[in-house]
Amino acid sequence: MNPLDWDLIDGPAPALFAVVGGIALLWLVAGRRRFLVRAVLPALAIGAVGGLVVWFVTEKVLNSWGAPQPAWFYLLGGLGIAGVVLAVAKVRASPRWWQRCLAVVAPIVVLAAVAAGVNAYYGSYPTLGAATGGSAVPDLGAVRTPADAEAGPLSTLADWTPPADMPATGKVYRTTIPGTxxxxxxxxxxxxxxxxxxxxxxxxxxxxxxxxxxxxxxEDWITGGQLPTVMDSYAAAHKGLAPIVVLPDATASTGPTPSLCLDSNYGRAGTYLSTDVPNWVKDTLKAGTDAKTDWAIGGFSYGGTCSLTLATGHPDAYPTFLDISGEDKPTIGAGQDALIAGYFSGDATAFAAQNPLDVITTRTLAGTAGVITVGADDTFYRPQGEKVAAAMKQAKVDVRLQTVPGGHTWEAWKAGLQDNLDWLMQRYGVVPG
Known part of the structure; x- marks a missing residue:
């Protein structure tokens, strides 16, 4: 087995990291009474304070994660900090060279164990290859020319016959989509x-x-979401048919915070994603050129909010949407007042003109349909998704709410896509409904 294929989520790796990391931490702690009093207790205290500081800064000041994180997240972080402090004391207290070498290696092992534990929870890097960057993604280049691709109606499962030269799997390419x-x-x-x-x-x-x-x-969709595997699996069961999946940079902003997929003082991200991205796909890949029903938008967390924003604000570009663990409105850590002040110069009406739950009260979205998925254990984002689904249904928008296993992690986000590929392909008209 290729070491790059080692499972870092469901295999024995998380337990192995925990055991080895625990042994390394115990070795750092071990010592005579004087060492315990002068080094271990202060290190543990520093670790505890460090964990609290990280919690306060990331959640209360910066709102870096967008939602409260589990307490053990900061407990592990505190242990990692304590391990580093202990290593300094261990180097000074160790008379032998090999002990000093171990004292340098041990905190690295502890930090690796901490990272492995956090990763196992979130599922960001499912394999060693994903965590280390894996194989390089080739540039798109001139994959298609106008004569190569179909410009007519979508091929359907009933009328498509795979040619002998069709590859067994799809391919992922890296590219740049200009904001023309x-x-x-x-x-x-x-x-x-x-x-x-x-x-x-x-x-x-x-x-x-x-x-x-x-x-x-x-790239998170490729690593944590295992997009190539998910799409190849679907394609293998459907004569090679699956959507072209475009993963744009959706946080590009001229301001200090993400674009929120809005047209604002910090850039015209809404126009970029609803106009520039589709135009590039049509011109470069010769896809999505027949009808607006050829298109769908989706995303997780921030991206889920974006997909809702774009589907309600630009229904001609994206009549189908998949909101995976999104919020009930575009937000920033500093709060709604700061958002309106920074993005819209204090004009609340300008924000409301793009805020999904305001938009659906002023326009009819006939022909639009979406799926909103929420993690069963996601106590922060699940209520917001439920609120959005209720509001959309009240506005007579065709939506369905799904609860999937997991919290605000890749367990839920991956399921949100994987479980709805058939629904998407039915909406496109590729597979029978």
Whole structure:
């Protein structure tokens, strides 16, 4: 087995890291009574204070995570800090060279165990390859020319016959999507091309734009979301047919905070995602050119909020949406008043014009449909998703609410996509409903 394929979530790796990290910490703690009093107790105290400081700064001051994190998250962090402090004391107290070497290695092992425990909870890096960067993603380049791709109606499961040269799996490419209309200067984007699109006589396939979370980037869908595996598995069961998946940079902003996928003082991100991204796909990949029903938008957490914002604000671009663990409105850590002041110069009406739950009270979204998924254990985002679903139904928007296993982690986010691929393909008209 390739070491890069080692499972860091469900395999024995998390337990192994915990055991080895525990042994390393115990070795750092071990010593005579004088060492325990002068080094261990102060180190533990520093670790406890450090964990509290990290909690206060990240959750109360910066709201870095967007939601409260479990207490053990900061307990592990405190142990990591204590391990580093103990290592300094151990180096000074150790008379032998090999003990000093161990004292340098031990805190690294402790920190690795802490990182492995946090990763096992969130599921951000499911394998060692994902955690270390894995294999390089090739640049998109000239994958398609106008003569190569279909420009007509989507191929359907009933009328598509896979050609002999169709590859068994799809491919992921790295690219840049320019802000031609919006002026947005976005970072790298990624594109998944399904097997049916990669044959010499490609199928005409739909387009799914997926938005990442914040903090984070488009590559998170590839690592934590295991997008290539999820899409290849679906394609294998459907004659190679699956959507082209576009993963744009959705946090590009001219301000100090993310764009929130809005047109605001901090850039025209709403225009970028609803106009520039589709135009680029149509021009470069010759996909999504037949009808607006060829398109869908989705995302998790911050990206879920973005998908809702774009679907309600730009229904002609995205008549289908997948809101995975999103919020009930665009938000920033500093609060709603700070958002309106910074993004809209204090104009609450300008914010309301793009805020999804305000938009649905002023316009009819006939033809729009969406799925809102919430994690069963997500006590912070689940109530917001339920609020959005209730408001959308009251506004006569075709939505369905789903509860999936997990909290605000990849367990829930991955399921939100994987469990709804059939629904998406039915909405596109590719598979029968």
């Amino acid at each position: 209309v919006s002026g947005v200067k976005a970072g790298p984007a990624y594109v998944y091309l399904p097997p049916a699109y990669l044959s010499a006589t490609p199928a005409s396939v739909p387009v799914l734009v997926l938005i990442h979370g914040d903090p984070g980037g488009p």
